[in-house]
Amino acid sequence: MSLDVRNLTVEYQRDIEILKNVSVHVERNSVTALIGPNGSGKSTLMKSIAGILKPKRGEILLDGVRLDGMLPEERVGQGLSIVLQRRSIFPHLTVKENLLLGGWRIRRDSQLLLDRLGEVLQIFPDLEPRLRDRASSLSGGQQRMLEIARALMTKPKILLLDEPSAGLSPIMVKQVYQHIDALRKLSMTIFLVDQNIQMCFSVADYVYVLELGEVKGGGRKTELASSLSDLIKGWLYLEQGGVKG
Amino acid sequence: MLLAPEILFGQLLVGAILLGGIYSLVTMGLALIFGVMRILNIAHGEFVIFGAYTTYWISSLLRLDPLLAILLTIPVSAILGFAVNTFLIRGLSKSFDAPIVSSFGLLLIMQASMLIAWTGDPRSIVTPFTAESVIVGPVVVPIIRLLAFTVSIIALILLHIILTRTYTGRAIRAISQDYESAATLGIPVQRMQTFTFILSTCLAGASGGLIAMLFSFQPTFGPEFLLKSFVVLALSGVGNIPAVIAGGLILGIGESYGSFFLGSGLRNVVAYAMLILLLLARPTGLFGRRRVREV
Numbered sequence: 177m178s179l180d181v182r183n184l185t186v187e188y189q190r191d192i193e194i195l196k197n198v199s200v201h202v203e204r205n206s207v208t209a210l211i212g213p214n215g216s217g218k219s220t221l222m223k224s225i226a227g228i229l230k231p232k233r234g235e236i237l238l239d240g241v242r243l244d245g246m247l248p249e250e251r252v253g254q255g256l257s258i259v260l261q262r263r264s265i266f267p268h269l270t271v272k273e274n275l276l277l278g279g280w281r282i283r284r285d286s287q288l289l290l291d292r293l294g295e296v297l298q299i300f301p302d303l304e305p306r307l308r309d310r311a312s313s314l315s316g317g318q319q320r321m322l323e324i325a326r327a328l329m330t331k332p333k334i335l336l337l338d339e340p341s342a343g344l345s346p347i348m349v350k351q352v353y354q355h356i357d358a359l360r361k362l363s364m365t366i367f368l369v370d371q372n373i374q375m376c377f378s379v380a381d382y383v384y385v386l387e388l389g390e391v392k393g394g395g396r397k398t399e400l401a402s403s404l405s406d407l408i409k410g411w412l413y414l415e416q417g418g419v420k421g
Numbered sequence: 422m423l424l425a426p427e428i429l430f431g432q433l434l435v436g437a438i439l440l441g442g443i444y445s446l447v448t449m450g451l452a453l454i455f456g457v458m459r460i461l462n463i464a465h466g467e468f469v470i471f472g473a474y475t476t477y478w479i480s481s482l483l484r485l486d487p488l489l490a491i492l493l494t495i496p497v498s499a500i501l502g503f504a505v506n507t508f509l510i511r512g513l514s515k516s517f518d519a520p521i522v523s524s525f526g527l528l529l530i531m532q533a534s535m536l537i538a539w540t541g542d543p544r545s546i547v548t549p550f551t552a553e554s555v556i557v558g559p560v561v562v563p564i565i566r567l568l569a570f571t572v573s574i575i576a577l578i579l580l581h582i583i584l585t586r587t588y589t590g591r592a593i594r595a596i597s598q599d600y601e602s603a604a605t606l607g608i609p610v611q612r613m614q615t616f617t618f619i620l621s622t623c624l625a626g627a628s629g630g631l632i633a634m635l636f637s638f639q640p641t642f643g644p645e646f647l648l649k650s651f652v653v654l655a656l657s658g659v660g661n662i663p664a665v666i667a668g669g670l671i672l673g674i675g676e677s678y679g680s681f682f683l684g685s686g687l688r689n690v691v692a693y694a695m696l697i698l699l700l701l702a703r704p705t706g707l708f709g710r711r712r713v714r715e716v
Contacts, residue, residue, distance in 0.1 A: 226605055227604075228601060228604075228605070247604070247609075248604040248605055249604050249606075249607045249608060249609050249610065252605065252606065252607030253607060257605075258605050260601075260602065260605065264599060264601075264602035264605070265602075266594070266595045266598045266599060266602070266603075267598060268594070268598055269591065269594060269595060269598070273591050276588075276591070277591055277592065277595050277603070277606055277608065278606055280588075280592065280606050280607045280608050281607045283588045326606065327606075330607065
């Protein structure tokens with residue numbers, strides 16, 4: 177089971193390419209992280225894989241099945257699940273309703289649905305006492321956990337996490353990453369994007385580097401770790417308006 | 422015979438509440454489409470009038486009880502809703518203004534078609550209860566209004582149960598809150614939007630059938646019901662059914678007392694004034710929720 181992105185090019189406006197021939201391979205039962213500075217196209221790649229954005233060209237394959245051309249809901253049926261960068265809970269529904277909607281694909285099998293709910297609550301026990309509460313009443317960190325829990329309801333083949341630490345306090349970031357690490361130990365296949373490079377590295381098995389819409393390298397975390405400080409210095413230079421030579 | 426002020430007040434209040442229930446049902450269809458599809462269906466009033474004519478003709482031609490005729494009006498409205506959504510709305514739903522223009526065109530087409538088919542003569546449905554009343558204490562309650570109010574409230578309660586207790590209903594509410602997020606969970610957003618549009622036209626058709634039993638109607642009456650729906654929507658916000666019921670009742674009360682004190686010719690002026698004042702003072706509605714979306 178693996179995800180392959182091949183030569184993906186995405187443009188927001190005609191001739192302004194946000195992603196240029198991006199190719200990424202996500203190995204099964206591993207956490208693959210994509211890191212890069214602001215505006216490098218990380219979230220664009222995630223949204224393209226999930227079907228929210230339509231690529232100009234390129235292929236997206238999950239277990240050899242082409243996903244590009246499918247609607248977002250059809251990709252979920254193929255085993256893909258995403259947690260968006262922005263808050264995406266349904267604020268006026270209860271926590272339980274949010275979770276059950278995550279199991280839309282299995283809604284006709286009520287026993288399976290309840291089993292999945294139980295499994296997800298074992299991973300995220302903090303949500304259990306809040307099941308009847310409105311999702312909007314949860315803290316920012318709990319809302320993020322609810323989003324991840326909801327995405328797990330269909331037992332996806334691959335989980336895409338787009339900036340899971342965005343907008344959270346350091347304590348909450350730590351908690352969220354503890355859960356991601358727990359999912360990694362359960363052999364979940366995860367493709368992760370985050371600005372928080374340190375936390376990203378702590379859970380990743382493989383790392384890709386994206387800069388100005390192009391993949392600048394990738395490989396096992398251990399191989400990249402030594403050149404990390406040079407990368408970050410380069411990004412800071414880019415974010416200050418510099419041009420890399 | 423002059424009525425004592427307290428009896429007159431009670432009589433007006435009962436009439437207003439009964440009327441308000443029907444306004445709530447008329448509005449609910451508009452609120453559903455706006456909430457789930459972000460489309461302001463300018464032709465909503467025409468669907469109401471179409472429902473009134475369908476009930477009238479089914480009842481007349483098949484010699485059916487008007488309430489039974491309403492049950493047959495619902496599938497006819499559903500077919501019309503499906504056709505309109507498929508050919509006029511679905512392809513435009515990503516834009517906010519294109520469906521408004523499209524539905525305005527639909528308003529003109531439906532109004533002209535109904536005028537050609539059924540002329541501009543006022544019509545109404547006479548039921549065995551049309552002239553009957555029950556007396557509750559000092560207040561006279563027309564049975565037909567009580568019946569229409571009861572049917573409206575039952576329909577709204579059923580809708581509330583569908584939206585809160587069923588999977589499909591939860592999905593509709595989820596789409597109204599964040600359609601992109603709903604799609605990423607595998608919920609078929611477009612199919613749900615089609616279902617919602619059809620549900621909305623069914624509600625409009627049913628409310629039209631009830632209105633046909635209470636008032637005389639003509640093909641050009643649609644915009645009046647659209648205006649009333651706007652007022653109720655402005656009062657209630659798009660949020661939930663109890664708020665829409667409350668909004669309908671407030672409009673009914675405002676209209677009844679307004680037309681009593683100012684004259685029945687100014688009935689619609691009261692509705693317009695309520696709409697303008699509300700939009701100025703509280704744009705999210707009396708019961709509306711502030712929408713916060715992180716970007």
